Amino acid sequence: MMKKNKVNILLLFIWFGLTAQAVGQVKGLKIGDQVPDVPLTKIVEVDGTVKSAKLSDYFDRLLILDFMYTSCGACINALPKKDYLQRKFGEKVKIMVVVGGEMYSPGMLKRENESYIRKFLTNKKSFLSKHNVQLPWIVENKQLNQYFPHQLVSHLVWIYKGKLVAVTEQDYVTEANIQTILDGKKNDWPVKNDFMPEVSLDTPLVCQNPQRFTGNKTVHRYAAVLGCYQDGVVTKAGTIRDSVQHTRRDYIINLPVLNIYASRWGIIRDSLKMLEPSFVILEVKNPLKYIRQEDSPEPNLMVRRRTSICYEALGPDTNQTNQEVASAVIKDLDNLLGLHGRYEKRRMKCLALVKTKSLNQIRTTAKEGEGFEILAAPHIKLVNKSLDNIVWKLNQFYGNPPVFDETGYKDLVDMDFKLDSWQDIFEVRKALQNYGLDLKEEERELEVFVLTEIR
Structure with a gap:
C-alpha cells in the first residue's frame, strides 16, 4: 500500500511539473490567432459579488479586455467612457477590466487581488461609483497575461468571434472603431507592442566618418x-x-x-x-x-x-x-x-472670466474631500471644484483667446452644463451666464510663443 502511494505521488509531481512547464511555454497570441478558452475563475462585479465563466462565453460578441492597474489614473478616468459604450452597444459588446496576475510587473500588481478589488469597487465615494461604472473586473488570472503580454497600461485586447482582431492603446476604444469590428471590416490600427528591441542611446543617429576630413583632425x-x-x-x-x-x-x-x-x-x-x-x-x-x-x-x-x-x-x-x-x-x-520659434509680446484679444451676480447659487454642497470634474464636451460637470478648472480648460485649445480668471471668487463650486465645443466661445458664454458668469472680451499686451514657418 505504501509503495502504491509513492508511485501516485511521483506521478502527481510529474503531472504538476509538465503543467508548469506547459504554462511557462505559453506564447503571446498574434492578430488573427484563435483565442484559447481561458477559465475566468474570478470575475468581480461592482457590488462585490464574484462569479466565474469561460472566455468562450463571450465569443458570440466583441470582447474587449482592458488590462490595467488601479493606481493608473488615466486608466481609471477612461472607464466611464467605456461603460457608456458598453451600455450603448448592449449585448453586441462585452468590455471587462483585467488586473493582477501580471507576469512582467508582479511587484506593482501583487496587491490587486480579489479582496482588494472588491473593496475598491464597493467604495461608494470612489470615482467609479460616482460615475456609476458597471464594468466587471477579472482578477488573479495569470493565463490571460501570458496570452496577451504587455508592460504598459492601458493595454486593450479585442477578440471577435473567438479570434484576436486588435491590440491597442485605450484611445482606440471609440464608437466608430467598435462598429468597424462589428461590421466585419478590416482595421489598419497599429498593434501595441511593449517588447520592441532595445534601442541603444550610445549609438549616434548619424555616424560621422572622420576619414572624410583632411588636415586638422579636430571634431x-x-x-x-x-x-x-x-x-x-x-x-x-x-x-x-x-x-x-x-x-x-x-x-x-x-x-x-x-x-x-x-x-x-x-x-x-x-x-x-x-x-x-x-x-x-x-x-x-x-x-x-x-x-x-x-x-x-x-x-x-x-x-x-x-x-x-x-x-x-x-x-x-x-x-x-x-x-x-x-x-x-x-x-x-x-x-x-525652416522655422522660427520665439517668445514675443503682442497686443491681442483675450477673455476675462467675470461674475455678473452673486455666485452663492453655485457654491458647492459637497462634503470636504468629495468632488470630481468632467471637462470633456459635451457634458461638463464640476463637483466641489474651483473655477480655475473652467479657465484652464479654455486655455487648452490652440486658437482660443487667452483666458484669465478675474472673478475674485475663491470658494469651490458645483456646475453642470452641456457644450458642443469649448472653442465655440458664444456657446460657452451662454452656458456660463446661467451661473452668473461671463467672458468679457478685452485687448491686452501679452507675452506669447510664436512658431513661424519661414520657408
Missing part, C-alpha cells in the same frame, strides 16, 4: 533632425560625453517639435511654466503638423507619429552651460526645419 560639430517618429522607442532626451574624444552628444528622441521649443526656451528663461495652447500663435500652413487639439478623438500613437521628431547634435565638449546648449538646439531647429 566637427554637426546637428541632424530625423523628421519621423521612431516606433517602439520611449521618448527620451539627454547628453552623452566622451572623455576620450572630448565630445558631447545631445539627443532628443520622439518629442513633438513644439514641445522641444517650449522645453528649451524654459531652460533659457529658467522657468518651469507650461506652455498653454491659447498662448501659442502658429503662423504655419498646417497646424496639425505640430499640435494635437484638446479633446481630439485621434489616437495618441497617430499624433506622435505626425508631430514627433528625433534630434541629435555632436561636437566638442567645452563645458557648455545648459542655457548655451538649449540655445544651440533652438538655432538648429530653426535652421534645419
Whole structure:
C-alpha cells in the first residue's frame, strides 16, 4: 500500500511539473490567432459579488479586455467612457477590466487581488461609483497575461468571434472603431507592442566618418533632425560625453517639435511654466503638423507619429552651460526645419472670466474631500471644484483667446452644463451666464510663443 502511494505521488509531481512547464511555454497570441478558452475563475462585479465563466462565453460578441492597474489614473478616468459604450452597444459588446496576475510587473500588481478589488469597487465615494461604472473586473488570472503580454497600461485586447482582431492603446476604444469590428471590416490600427528591441542611446543617429576630413583632425560639430517618429522607442532626451574624444552628444528622441521649443526656451528663461495652447500663435500652413487639439478623438500613437521628431547634435565638449546648449538646439531647429520659434509680446484679444451676480447659487454642497470634474464636451460637470478648472480648460485649445480668471471668487463650486465645443466661445458664454458668469472680451499686451514657418 505504501509503495502504491509513492508511485501516485511521483506521478502527481510529474503531472504538476509538465503543467508548469506547459504554462511557462505559453506564447503571446498574434492578430488573427484563435483565442484559447481561458477559465475566468474570478470575475468581480461592482457590488462585490464574484462569479466565474469561460472566455468562450463571450465569443458570440466583441470582447474587449482592458488590462490595467488601479493606481493608473488615466486608466481609471477612461472607464466611464467605456461603460457608456458598453451600455450603448448592449449585448453586441462585452468590455471587462483585467488586473493582477501580471507576469512582467508582479511587484506593482501583487496587491490587486480579489479582496482588494472588491473593496475598491464597493467604495461608494470612489470615482467609479460616482460615475456609476458597471464594468466587471477579472482578477488573479495569470493565463490571460501570458496570452496577451504587455508592460504598459492601458493595454486593450479585442477578440471577435473567438479570434484576436486588435491590440491597442485605450484611445482606440471609440464608437466608430467598435462598429468597424462589428461590421466585419478590416482595421489598419497599429498593434501595441511593449517588447520592441532595445534601442541603444550610445549609438549616434548619424555616424560621422572622420576619414572624410583632411588636415586638422579636430571634431566637427554637426546637428541632424530625423523628421519621423521612431516606433517602439520611449521618448527620451539627454547628453552623452566622451572623455576620450572630448565630445558631447545631445539627443532628443520622439518629442513633438513644439514641445522641444517650449522645453528649451524654459531652460533659457529658467522657468518651469507650461506652455498653454491659447498662448501659442502658429503662423504655419498646417497646424496639425505640430499640435494635437484638446479633446481630439485621434489616437495618441497617430499624433506622435505626425508631430514627433528625433534630434541629435555632436561636437566638442567645452563645458557648455545648459542655457548655451538649449540655445544651440533652438538655432538648429530653426535652421534645419525652416522655422522660427520665439517668445514675443503682442497686443491681442483675450477673455476675462467675470461674475455678473452673486455666485452663492453655485457654491458647492459637497462634503470636504468629495468632488470630481468632467471637462470633456459635451457634458461638463464640476463637483466641489474651483473655477480655475473652467479657465484652464479654455486655455487648452490652440486658437482660443487667452483666458484669465478675474472673478475674485475663491470658494469651490458645483456646475453642470452641456457644450458642443469649448472653442465655440458664444456657446460657452451662454452656458456660463446661467451661473452668473461671463467672458468679457478685452485687448491686452501679452507675452506669447510664436512658431513661424519661414520657408
